Amino acid sequence: MSDAKLRKLMEQVAAGELKPEEAMKQYSFSPFEDLGMAKVDHHRSTRKGFPEVVFCEGKTEEQVVKIMQSLVEHHPVVLATRATVEQYEAVKKEIAAAEYNKLARTIVVRKAADEDQPAQNDHGRILILSAGTSDIPVAEEAAAVAEVMGNSVERVFDVGAAGIHRLLHFKEKISDANVIIVVAGMDGVLPTLVGGLVDKPVIAVPTSVGYGSAFEGLAPLLTMMNSCSPGVVVVNIDNGFGAGYFASMINRMK
Amino acid sequence: MSDAKLRKLMEQVAAGELKPEEAMKQYSFSPFEDLGMAKVDHHRSTRKGFPEVVFCEGKTEEQVVKIMQSLVEHHPVVLATRATVEQYEAVKKEIAAAEYNKLARTIVVRKAADEDQPAQNDHGRILILSAGTSDIPVAEEAAAVAEVMGNSVERVFDVGAAGIHRLLHFKEKISDANVIIVVAGMDGVLPTLVGGLVDKPVIAVPTSVGYGSAFEGLAPLLTMMNSCSPGVVVVNIDNGFGAGYFASMINRMK
Amino acid sequence: MSDAKLRKLMEQVAAGELKPEEAMKQYSFSPFEDLGMAKVDHHRSTRKGFPEVVFCEGKTEEQVVKIMQSLVEHHPVVLATRATVEQYEAVKKEIAAAEYNKLARTIVVRKAADEDQPAQNDHGRILILSAGTSDIPVAEEAAAVAEVMGNSVERVFDVGAAGIHRLLHFKEKISDANVIIVVAGMDGVLPTLVGGLVDKPVIAVPTSVGYGSAFEGLAPLLTMMNSCSPGVVVVNIDNGFGAGYFASMINRMK
Amino acid sequence: MSDAKLRKLMEQVAAGELKPEEAMKQYSFSPFEDLGMAKVDHHRSTRKGFPEVVFCEGKTEEQVVKIMQSLVEHHPVVLATRATVEQYEAVKKEIAAAEYNKLARTIVVRKAADEDQPAQNDHGRILILSAGTSDIPVAEEAAAVAEVMGNSVERVFDVGAAGIHRLLHFKEKISDANVIIVVAGMDGVLPTLVGGLVDKPVIAVPTSVGYGSAFEGLAPLLTMMNSCSPGVVVVNIDNGFGAGYFASMINRMK
């Protein structure tokens, strides 16, 4: 509860409009729903500009369904990530509006009334680059998150550093973007290249694509962390969600 | 054998009440049962206040059954952890009183005569917090262990740091607890938060929940190890048993 | 601010005893002193039962002096850890009551009026074991912290596992202790041994003593984390302070 | 060279305004100065919005001086980071306008003519939080970089998670900021907390502050990478420069 709201409560108490007990009730109202196994954070939409996103990995189908039902009641659009087909099907049975993106492994539920949807962001475009074909699932997760949050997204896949003319071919698109997400496994050099070309913020996503001393994504993570191009920040290995979310956050800055 | 007991033996020998050979037998009595593949430690109950707990991982069903049979003969309550359904079913065939907690993966066998059971500890409550829904199995293992050892346990799950108002909502419960177990994967920040709020001992349990650079629980383990809140100690990744055991141990201190 | 205090404020407001503005002032009172480079947490004493402890490593002498001056004004006893001789001498110039423990590298400032000092805890003794002679500085830090917090402390050093009769010799002392801190570097096996002998909580402190594949304390840290004795918890490498603090916290439980 | 410029060259060639050889000269003009040991990238200002920043670590004093002289000739403001006092003094001898920030270890050279300076960014404020006092040098590097790039910067230091009321006290400042940099060593939990409170982009900077299993900054790096708060991105350990640069980049987005 903000100080402003609390001061207002106190003034109502001082004015006799509110009894202390009632003021305490309002004060202690908990902006989340307690499902026992989960505390659904309905307040996050206000606090963070987008409702809580359901991370499905490690949750039972029943848990995913219950959490999503709770969210759908209060929010115009609800997103779940890392969802299996089985989790999706369990959700679909209870929430008809649920839609599945198999590549990105996301579930989206949108309310019919479009006016409640996040307004389409008109500030600029988020460009999502992937170094290889195998990095596409992570890139698509980022894209799905950015799109559901109201951004215009463009994808350019398989422009890794082994043939830099492929990247340079898209230089104009890169320059025109407002925010750039770069997804890469193995040596993870693509974010450094892109960061060296333009003055747009680059969000680097290492992936677990590779083998041997790629060590499940450790190699590209370290590469990106040590990027000699300024303007490059990093999220967790395979964290397409985090990149899409952060990109959306800065794309709506004004 | 304690020196006190040995001195007593010697006095009995000196008094002619005991022959040296008999004294030696008593001295060398081995307080364990040798099953070949296992040495069941029947002495642990005396030494540690609770009988040996059977860790089922890596044991065959036959081994689990035999070890539990040996323990059940001597102790009013017997606990096994990390038990699969198959191991439980094998035990159940031989020991009718066996009960399975699927979430916590524990098997408990209690003797009918309640008076032999660990007395309900009346000193205080052990509070078990989990950061996420996926951490619940580890939290439940801790709870099951603490309960079987005679403690009153309260659970509050999914109060991770991304929405701190969920945690603050339970501040009273946290203050009222005698001992607090905090279970968290991914970034593992919850124990630091809880440790900063109250003056109760916090037992932090990192979990393998997470992906990428969580490195199977290494990330939350290191976070907890380096906690800047005093009063936080750490057990092994996913070691709900260890946390529940230690919590019980200090909850009965007086 | 606790809900109880807030409710009281509201009742005072309702009773006209307090104006909303004054209530807000009391509500928003910040229980710390802002020194710019540090926010001294004067509230911690209430919240955690002991004032903020100053960790001197990485702080300039000037910073240490200023923070300690701020603390000394409000608290009967003040503790600083990891202090160099130079830091101590800088403090001593400004705070005559400062005392230095060279082995433990702690500075303690006690107010003259003894009645404000933490009451001597009479519940039991904290026993501090070290595996080797080189582990003594860390063990002494734990001892100094536990003592300044009002506990009776006993030390037994150099009872490592290579000659287990040295440990068994002190078995009575170990059994008589209320809480046991075990400090060990290299292979870090001592906590497992002690944990197997008695039913007292064991707080294991890995040290950076050793060479080669001890990897600056990683080896004993992992040993202790994976201890097969129940009732063992772990703090950070060389963290004598954390062990002493936690031991004191559980030693005063009732 | 952009395609547009090349097309223009070709049109000039077609129109006979330019001979092929001259066109080739313009085409191949290299926008950097070759000092042998360094290729000073004068083009970066155009490409990235700020001239090349000199990373002094591992360079001789002579190298730093020569590179800065080359940059100063072409740019209104020049920045060097990780500069020792010795490197600064060598620069100062040759470039009278050089100024040193001892805490941040930066050298800044500004041309007299203010109109060439980066315009003060009026979009919003960059808030820099540090968890501890020892993290201040890294935080100051971030601040120095953001300021020299034309941003308004606010600092709040030592608000680590062990006493969360210190952080909450500054909640308004946190909410008012446009971009937030959070600098933390040891357990590195502060970015998660801040990220959970507001909807502003959080740039997390792990530091090498800590000891034992902090492993020179690895622990807070992993904590931040695995942050359960969305909207948190990470830069390299102790990389105040990278955080300040990226913050400036997104602070000027519109």
Add this chain to the structure above:
Amino acid sequence: MSDAKLRKLMEQVAAGELKPEEAMKQYSFSPFEDLGMAKVDHHRSTRKGFPEVVFCEGKTEEQVVKIMQSLVEHHPVVLATRATVEQYEAVKKEIAAAEYNKLARTIVVRKAADEDQPAQNDHGRILILSAGTSDIPVAEEAAAVAEVMGNSVERVFDVGAAGIHRLLHFKEKISDANVIIVVAGMDGVLPTLVGGLVDKPVIAVPTSVGYGSAFEGLAPLLTMMNSCSPGVVVVNIDNGFGAGYFASMINRMK
């Protein structure tokens, strides 16, 4: 586009033989085919002397088929590595000339017209040694790659260091080779031995063969990296392709 070609274009423009627009078209011709999920690099053959090699791991069967179809249209010989039987069979349906090497897991497609094939390299022989029998699949991948690139290859398998007379028996073959690839897991000592015997370039390939502290190939990787024999270079764990490619590259030097 090389400067020479661009100068020629400009001269044609100057001579009126080419309009600026046509020159721009030729200039901007993108030497890759955009399949959406992949950008097939048809230019690589010119740039690197061999067409792009398809790395099948992490690609769907459909993706592999489409990429190979695109390559087969433009190149006389096409190679895919890390192909499963299923991927091969999907390719075979569409490209009748596809051939599978089960041991090496490679697919090769050769055009009928032999004259377009890479000429048989007559400079020397590439010798491929493996330390153990389990290393053969990696060694065969190297062999398959070297052969398809036109080299004469000889294989000697299972000559590990535990019985050095087996290696010395082949000393003549080793001396006669032009380039030597040494494939080894576990302790990875074979490259050091071979490198100590002859003055031929040794390309060391660590494999994930082994268990325990071989850590999936980390042990032999580090051994080879630290080889005390000069003339030894290293590629990624299990990277038979990289070794075969590099060996071919230096085998055709003159």
Add this chain to the structure above:
Amino acid sequence: MSDAKLRKLMEQVAAGELKPEEAMKQYSFSPFEDLGMAKVDHHRSTRKGFPEVVFCEGKTEEQVVKIMQSLVEHHPVVLATRATVEQYEAVKKEIAAAEYNKLARTIVVRKAADEDQPAQNDHGRILILSAGTSDIPVAEEAAAVAEVMGNSVERVFDVGAAGIHRLLHFKEKISDANVIIVVAGMDGVLPTLVGGLVDKPVIAVPTSVGYGSAFEGLAPLLTMMNSCSPGVVVVNIDNGFGAGYFASMINRMK
């Protein structure tokens, strides 16, 4: 070939008993059989006192069969380790005398004529201790290897450090042994304890038994490496074979 044998050859040549060509043939006789995929080292028996042992992991059934057939022809007893049931059954079809030890995963083939068997070593007994029940397979591999090499072996399993009286109970057996193998996972403290009790060589075998920060055997490996008891050496994680082999080697010393 030893110098002594070569000198003898030369003397025969000098005496005209042998022509140079024949001498060269004898000199260059290669004491291994080349199966292509394997070079079976028939010389090892002479050189190392026991024929080459077949490590079955990573080999096809066909490869195992062929290598064993080659060995069986020349040696009275042949051993294979890490054999699956399938590999054993393939061997059994071709070599009727093959026997499988399911627990130890070994295949042994003994020739009928007992006099060719390794003589029973009468110097002393090899004692094999395991810390837990789950460590038994590795301990049994060590036992199987030591037995097939002609040693008398005694097993004592599940005497881990959590209940040290179990270990002390067997102190006499420990003192009577000539060589001791200690197999332990998790914290790996048992070898240090045993090494502290007696003056017999202790061969420590870390196992991958454990979870979380045991990191697949890394924790006990480091514990054992840093053992503070002198007289302890270490072999690879789960390497029962290596321990049994080395124990046999020193047990026959005189």
Add this chain to the structure above:
Amino acid sequence: MSDAKLRKLMEQVAAGELKPEEAMKQYSFSPFEDLGMAKVDHHRSTRKGFPEVVFCEGKTEEQVVKIMQSLVEHHPVVLATRATVEQYEAVKKEIAAAEYNKLARTIVVRKAADEDQPAQNDHGRILILSAGTSDIPVAEEAAAVAEVMGNSVERVFDVGAAGIHRLLHFKEKISDANVIIVVAGMDGVLPTLVGGLVDKPVIAVPTSVGYGSAFEGLAPLLTMMNSCSPGVVVVNIDNGFGAGYFASMINRMK
């Protein structure tokens, strides 16, 4: 105390030859001297065949002197390792017979009466090989320890694998040795080579010699752990003492 001795005590008590109190005194006699900071283990000589060896690293000069004085009183020969010149000089002042080996960094004190010295072991020779010149200090520590324990030692240094003929030149010496210690840094391949040549036990000592990815001895440690030659065991990085001690232990087996 052994059971045999205890039984004897009891029989004396039964016979009235000993009062219970006196028996208890003898029983509880602690075979170590308590110096406070150290418990000198005078019993180790009986238990392990050689008195406690003083590891000087991390001990103050005063501590080293006191521990050695205590040992010298009870034992004919006393050894200290990792001693600095300063520690030696402090010892020399108090114990005139102390001798320093600068290369091995050992201090040895021998009593005048030779008959009390460890008898020269006549079973065989311990051969110590080093791969490089920089490995000599570790090799010399091993040699010093083995010699003071009564063994005949031979040294062959700088016979690393880059020039294997240097090793083969000493093949006879290698074959004639009873036990072989192999000291190597960098790639650590020498123990595998030696282990492949002969049937003598090989004790491998990795050293911290090397740079880059040798990672302070981790690389040779892993190489040796994964040695494909049977009969190789490993001690800690730079642990010449451990190798010399173990070699002596098995060299005196009969």
Add this chain to the structure above:
Amino acid sequence: MSDAKLRKLMEQVAAGELKPEEAMKQYSFSPFEDLGMAKVDHHRSTRKGFPEVVFCEGKTEEQVVKIMQSLVEHHPVVLATRATVEQYEAVKKEIAAAEYNKLARTIVVRKAADEDQPAQNDHGRILILSAGTSDIPVAEEAAAVAEVMGNSVERVFDVGAAGIHRLLHFKEKISDANVIIVVAGMDGVLPTLVGGLVDKPVIAVPTSVGYGSAFEGLAPLLTMMNSCSPGVVVVNIDNGFGAGYFASMINRMK
């Protein structure tokens, strides 16, 4: 000794031209000089095409001098790497022809008679690229080694990926080289870029330049190991010597 030489010896023996004893002497001639602490490998020049190179790190000045004196007697050119100024000065006193390269830290001794020097290699040029200014010492070591081995070397420094136009500016030089060495710290992306541009063998050298998660060169090592450009091989961190040596080896192939 080669078989051919041995056969010749035998024929001489058969012909009575040589007595067996004399043949044995020739056979056993050891092509190295035994200095005790070092075995100088005079045979390496024949075997590897260049005499043994002295690695000075970890050697005393006296050792370096003696080894170089031994080498200088037999070889026209002698090289030492990683030499300190002190080591150089010690050498210079004894060997007047010694020359020091301070940047590369090499000592070279050339005999006056030029005809004995390695002939200048005329096959092509070795190009040495460095990503940054701080990488120059490692690059210069590579250059010094390649030059002393008779190669023509070109250097282009500070062309890192943050400003790729600097690299592309030198594209012609890159295309003209016969072999390319790429030296880079931090993110280590330069070898991938260069490898993607041309069909020349690329030898990648990671350096320890960087901070934080560069982990002393681990980050660029992993980047290079996982390079997605074919034709890239890797040597140890900071191993300029190894790169220069290998480059020279393949540059003289024909």
